[in-house]
Amino acid sequence: MEENQVRSDGPIRLLSRRVTISQLADSLSVSKGTVSKALNGYSDVSGRTKARVAEAARKMGYRPLSHAQAIRTGRSRSIGLVIQADEYDGYNLFLRDFLAGISQSTSEMGWTLTVASSNSYQDFQQVVCRMVEQRKVDGFILPRILVHDPRYALLKRMEIPSVLFGRLWESEDDLIADSEAICYDIDGELAFAEAVLRMQKHGHTRIGFVGAPSEYTYAHIRRNGYIFGMEKAGLEIDDKLIVSDIRTRKNGAQATQWLLETEEPPTAIIFATDEIAMGAYTVASQFNLSLGHDLSISAYDGAAWGRIMSPALTSYQVDMGKAGRRLSSLLIGHIEGKKLDDQEEIAPAKFIRGGTDGPPALSSYELGRKFRRSVNGNGSQLVRQIGERQ
Amino acid sequence: MEENQVRSDGPIRLLSRRVTISQLADSLSVSKGTVSKALNGYSDVSGRTKARVAEAARKMGYRPLSHAQAIRTGRSRSIGLVIQADEYDGYNLFLRDFLAGISQSTSEMGWTLTVASSNSYQDFQQVVCRMVEQRKVDGFILPRILVHDPRYALLKRMEIPSVLFGRLWESEDDLIADSEAICYDIDGELAFAEAVLRMQKHGHTRIGFVGAPSEYTYAHIRRNGYIFGMEKAGLEIDDKLIVSDIRTRKNGAQATQWLLETEEPPTAIIFATDEIAMGAYTVASQFNLSLGHDLSISAYDGAAWGRIMSPALTSYQVDMGKAGRRLSSLLIGHIEGKKLDDQEEIAPAKFIRGGTDGPPALSSYELGRKFRRSVNGNGSQLVRQIGERQ
DNA sequence: CTAAATAACGAAAACGGTTTCGTCAAATGT
DNA sequence: ACATTTGACGAAACCGTTTTCGTTATTTAG
Incomplete structure (x- = not known):
């Protein structure tokens, strides 16, 4: 039967015949x-x-071998993403969809995604240099932009193409006028302004804000959104209702408590991230406050686990998959020398209705009283742990 | 001062001189x-x-250009990871540390990590073929192994090196005797046996189990661990205390409720994953049961958000970073033809003490009564939503 | 002491593309 | 009608490696 001497059985060799x-x-x-x-x-x-x-x-079905091209042209049709392993990212709300988006888009365009990791910005430089020297990648996607981002500075000086997920920001209040930077970002400003207005519509007048670490540009953007929303709502901006530089759930709880301890506490608090908003849950359960009634909160990120909290966290969701797709497409276009009509692309966040916001059940005064009474009634380790503000 | 005519200013050109x-x-x-x-x-x-x-x-500082090597040798010193975008992975508990581990280890060995994504197993095949044909990668890491994993089957038939995060499993109760497969896994069996014994030590005698989707091999491994633990504890294995094929928090809540509805309900339940254990929180708050007292639970994964629940979830943590490092190292070794002393490497999970387990405050009978009373007292939409078991 | 084997290296041909030239016909200018 | 430009292509060099195949000295065997 089988007269073909050449092994016709055995593993299929799909890798067999590339056409050259x-x-x-x-x-x-x-x-x-x-x-x-x-x-x-x-x-x-x-x-x-x-x-x-x-x-x-x-x-x-001819597809040029990118390795062979790379050796002559110096370009490998590959984009890089280096994940910052040293960076705090407690709840992984970041990566999966983002990566899926990037790799989907890159592979559609016949490109490749190479990921590396670094443990410091020092390390970042080495990693980048190595990858570029070895022509492993032609450009980078930079997520989580810092106020003075050494990564962007480095890549710019080395003339290596990059796109930013987020925006540049120079000093406390100025967007950098770096017309060369290509950005994709979510409109945090809008989302936070809306959040304020939503709270106002519920009937809140004292609305607090808990901000993210100010090293990130998004911290400033979101804060500005809050300020803008307050102005638009015609509400007084009270510095005592604004806390900044909060990163973790634990510090989020501290911040919440600080706000509730003020003389005229906010009946609604807007948190810069889902994670720090978790702190409000801690405080609420400690001091017997009902989220969505006694205290309204909303946050930002739209992390999946926000919906399993009870009540579910009201938040603004960012579409990480789309962000990845757009960024990779922008980067590849840029590398290929396409001229963009706009260097900056801003997409809206999507409102996620949860159960943590609603009309205030208590006035600011009543809330303050309820909180203080609960603090005293409580064995309140929390209070002692937390210590003084600032 | 500056007499060097050649542009000494301008961008630094670190990409300048590779030595050939x-x-x-x-x-x-x-x-x-x-x-x-x-x-x-x-x-x-x-x-x-x-x-x-x-x-x-x-x-x-000479480093050969892998592209140039690839064109002659057909090997690119790069390993691949394709992330399954179609797969349910609600809470991202997976990726970041794992990726960091992989890329760290690969780059230490002078290799590269290439990631792609696919939307189906059909798609997976195309993605793999393309990457291999294009010599983009020399082998793959396969996470989340299925019982009859088409990915592994494909790669094996194509003779493309791969390593598995997890183990192979043939039928309901047999580990595949595929001596060729190289695996790294966490000892789920041990962890679940320990979890049972821990509950027994607390004084529980009715201990339930809620299993993961049986398409995954880990579902069977963890279930076996539970069974083994029960035997070792000398406790009766009651089929009515075992639920399988649960994936989401919502279904986890259903499963919990089913178990509590049995005539002699478990006072402790062990969940195959952190995510489905979230369902117990839902049920507990709905029916006013105190986790860690009325009902003890423990789970597996050690997700960061488990610790922000209250009470914090007792779980077994797997070190994803280490898994990534080991897997990439195993894969590269295998590609380079190193002989392994052992094809299978099993690491232990780390116990994470939370607040969801403790001595039973109620007997099985009392718990059942409390639960039923709460169901009746409750408007109980939940009950109606859920419908009949199986 | 000579013949054959071996050790250590260089020359050059791959590998699969890109890019620089040169060439030759056709089109254009005068 | 002749000089010149242009258009379209092939030949060959090139990119940075690996790998095959000679080619020499130097050992070893007989």
């Missing part, structure tokens, strides 16, 4: 140089030939 | 062929020369 540029050239009776030029849009090959080549390439 | 093999060869007055052979351990180059070359390479 020479084969393609032979089948068209042209030189491989011409094929290459045709495919890369050189001007010294006729339209007819270009069409023939393109057609044949499609038919034979 | 030719330069290295010239500086030693040998041919580049010899250098290559020396570095790759060929036998037809003398020990003295090998040493000289190695020394000079180190001094000049």
